[in-house]
Amino acid sequence: MIFTHRKLFINLAVCILCIGVSAIFPLAAAADIKFFDLTNPSLRKMPLAIPVLKAMTPVEAERERTALVADEVSKMLNFTGYFKILERKSYLYDAHKSGITEKELNFGNWTVIGAEFLITGGVQVVGNKLTLDLLLFDPFKQKRLIGKRYHGQIADQNRILRRFCSEVMEAITGWPGMFGSRLAFVSTASGHKEIYTCDYDGTNIKQITKKKNITTFPSWSADGRYMAYTSFVNGPSQIFLREMKGGSETNLTFEGVQIEPAWHPKRFEISATMSMGEDQEIYMLTGGGKIIKKLTNSRGIDVSASWSPNGKQFAYVSNRSGSPQIYIMDVASGRTNRVTYEGKYNTQPSWAPKGDKIAYSSMEGGEIDIFVISVQGKKTIQLTRNSADNEAPSWSPDGSLIAFSSNREGRSRIYVMTAYGTDQRRLVTMDGDQTQPKWSPNFPH
Amino acid sequence: MRKNFWVFFAMMMMILPAMIFTVSCAKKAVEADSEFEEPIEEIAEEPVEEPETGISDEELMAQQRREDELRRKEMEFSSEDVYFEFDSSTLQSSAQRILTDKADYMIAKPEIGVTIEGHCDERGTEAYNMALGERRADSAKSFIVNMGVDDSRVNIISYGEEKPMDTGGDEEAWAKNRRAHFEVE
Numbered sequence: 029m030i031f032t033h034r035k036l037f038i039n040l041a042v043c044i045l046c047i048g049v050s051a052i053f054p055l056a057a058a059a060d061i062k063f064f065d066l067t068n069p070s071l072r073k074m075p076l077a078i079p080v081l082k083a084m085t086p087v088e089a090e091r092e093r094t095a096l097v098a099d100e101v102s103k104m105l106n107f108t109g110y111f112k113i114l115e116r117k118s119y120l121y122d123a124h125k126s127g128i129t130e131k132e133l134n135f136g137n138w139t140v141i142g143a144e145f146l147i148t149g150g151v152q153v154v155g156n157k158l159t160l161d162l163l164l165f166d167p168f169k170q171k172r173l174i175g176k177r178y179h180g181q182i183a184d185q186n187r188i189l190r191r192f193c194s195e196v197m198e199a200i201t202g203w204p205g206m207f208g209s210r211l212a213f214v215s216t217a218s219g220h221k222e223i224y225t226c227d228y229d230g231t232n233i234k235q236i237t238k239k240k241n242i243t244t245f246p247s248w249s250a251d252g253r254y255m256a257y258t259s260f261v262n263g264p265s266q267i268f269l270r271e272m273k274g275g276s277e278t279n280l281t282f283e284g285v286q287i288e289p290a291w292h293p294k295r296f297e298i299s300a301t302m303s304m305g306e307d308q309e310i311y312m313l314t315g316g317g318k319i320i321k322k323l324t325n326s327r328g329i330d331v332s333a334s335w336s337p338n339g340k341q342f343a344y345v346s347n348r349s350g351s352p353q354i355y356i357m358d359v360a361s362g363r364t365n366r367v368t369y370e371g372k373y374n375t376q377p378s379w380a381p382k383g384d385k386i387a388y389s390s391m392e393g394g395e396i397d398i399f400v401i402s403v404q405g406k407k408t409i410q411l412t413r414n415s416a417d418n419e420a421p422s423w424s425p426d427g428s429l430i431a432f433s434s435n436r437e438g439r440s441r442i443y444v445m446t447a448y449g450t451d452q453r454r455l456v457t458m459d460g461d462q463t464q465p466k467w468s469p470n471f472p473h
Numbered sequence: 474m475r476k477n478f479w480v481f482f483a484m485m486m487m488i489l490p491a492m493i494f495t496v497s498c499a500k501k502a503v504e505a506d507s508e509f510e511e512p513i514e515e516i517a518e519e520p521v522e523e524p525e526t527g528i529s530d531e532e533l534m535a536q537q538r539r540e541d542e543l544r545r546k547e548m549e550f551s552s553e554d555v556y557f558e559f560d561s562s563t564l565q566s567s568a569q570r571i572l573t574d575k576a577d578y579m580i581a582k583p584e585i586g587v588t589i590e591g592h593c594d595e596r597g598t599e600a601y602n603m604a605l606g607e608r609r610a611d612s613a614k615s616f617i618v619n620m621g622v623d624d625s626r627v628n629i630i631s632y633g634e635e636k637p638m639d640t641g642g643d644e645e646a647w648a649k650n651r652r653a654h655f656e657v658e
Contacts, residue, residue, distance in 0.1 A: 285631045389598060
């Protein structure tokens, strides 16, 4: 072990999912860290340098990974849309000559190329065991923000890197990154609308339902162990509650339409719109599907609940004013506030993970676009424009990205953009139409 | 000369029912907004009246007309949809006319049950449209139940924007998709 001679070596003895992690140095006190607010629209991309890693032993199995790991970390952090990865040929650095710790680094070589962040690392391979040292620095402050050693199997490499990248985001923004998250969405690839999932970056697509009928509106439970959706497989639209691991399901058999379930963020409870033969209202149900209470009670449609992160309020769509608009209800007091006033068709609210904003879609002049508004109903920002319909926004668990569907290239596809609308790109590549993306909570790596 | 007569006769046979058809349509158009109950009773009761006194030409024609109309209502029952304005489940006068015919038919045919499907065009968003589709189906149901169709004979289902009639992306297609469709069970 290379760092065992260091006095400050602290083994955190953390072993989650078989990846071991050690802190090479204790981290700086949280109080000195100033975080970047990624939802600040004037934020420019942060210049980040990620040189080729150091082969520690060095053996061939390490040498072939030095560039590979650096490339993978670059790709993952670049995905966030918040970094400008500096070109490697501009680096005045060779990991084998200079080393990877702050004692060995010359920060001047990094500040001269404008690198506000620097990631160095070392790779060690013994048999099928992989050890990665990964460090994050602020070269201008000459300060290390992360220094960790990850132990695992060679096959764990991707999981280790996802975990490290989530930690990088946490060190810089104060919120763990979304690299451990997945997305659920609806695709007609099989000829029917079915629920699928994929990793945060659109890879690793899995088909969840095989109902051979219209199945839509996926919702992840807060712990990711359950998913709910609406399916017409039994005739009318019914809500299904699915245990993800075993795939067992229960479905609700209440009379009338059942639409768009939304798991509560804190309790094993779920809300859904049902009519019960009367008006379409939002109900609260247990995780097993028993009605707890009727949440809304107004003439007309009440639909599409999206919970606030603390679970005390929810945003929803109501047409009580004559057109669909976004409202917020406080569950304890039952008080409602109208949030949107501009436009005649505002639907699909998605409450941001930080609690301060709501993304929604608005139809104007025949096109649907995505907007963000503060929960007080102020500061409306338009995120998409002039690109056909853009619908169904869903925040990443760290609030840095928004997934949505768009038919800008003809068929409806899943896209992703930063929280302030930049770096819009297609996320999922598969046959058919893809709609209704729902970002999962962060899962442990 | 004789040939001409038969041609004339054949033409009359074609025109007459068509005239009857237009007359009955026009009559319905006037009635639609006011009273719905009367024409139903006419259909149900009149054939039983005075069976032994022989049937005059006038009565024969009236009976023929009623039969034609019932046949038309039968044909139109599942083929003719009720249409709605964008983001609305309000029944327009044309929709009320169509629903009056459907109610007449259901009252004349007490053995049938129906599922009313509510549909929307693609323009709105999916969850809201699924709710709106149910309100459309429910508007149609309430109308025919008010006209005397038994509540238990009518189911409703909403497909939202999931099953468009016309996949074209223009107002003509959208108008066709904003509908309540009657499906005999």
